[in-house]
Amino acid sequence: MKIRRIPHSYFVEVKQELDWEDVLHKLGIKFHSTKKGGSIYEAKCILHNENTPSLTFNPYMCAFHCFGCGQSGDTFNFISYALTGELYNYGRVFRWLNKNFNIPLPWDR
Numbered sequence: 578m579k580i581r582r583i584p585h586s587y588f589v590e591v592k593q594e595l596d597w598e599d600v601l602h603k604l605g606i607k608f609h610s611t612k613k614g615g616s617i618y619e620a621k622c623i624l625h626n627e628n629t630p631s632l633t634f635n636p637y638m639c640a641f642h643c644f645g646c647g648q649s650g651d652t653f654n655f656i657s658y659a660l661t662g663e664l665y666n667y668g669r670v671f672r673w674l675n676k677n678f679n680i681p682l683p684w685d686r
């Protein structure tokens with residue numbers, strides 16, 4: 578695979594543009610919002626089976642964390658994991674964002 582340099586600003590801007598609600602909806606992940614400490618979203622972890630949701634999404638931090646398995650990361654890591662099972666398959670994430678949110682590919686911006 579060809580290595581391309583993606584400007585840091587791409588990640589910062591896209592994370593600010595994206596809304597967890599839209600992302601989770603597009604990924605087909607059921608979630609609900611909680612009121613504790615602001616609007617945090619909760620869902621059942623996609624990384625393991627569980628009966629009660631321990632996967633949380635913080636809109637202010639653009640981050641996710643699972644209290645069940647300890648996995649955490651940012652919006653890009655989560656989308657990558659949901660799509661491919663890997664945390665850093667950014668190529669797939671770029672194309673997915675382009676298709677679902679009309680976000681220009683980083684090398685087209």
Ligand SMILES: [Zn+2]
Nearest residue numbers: 622643645646
């Ligand atoms: Zn988990």
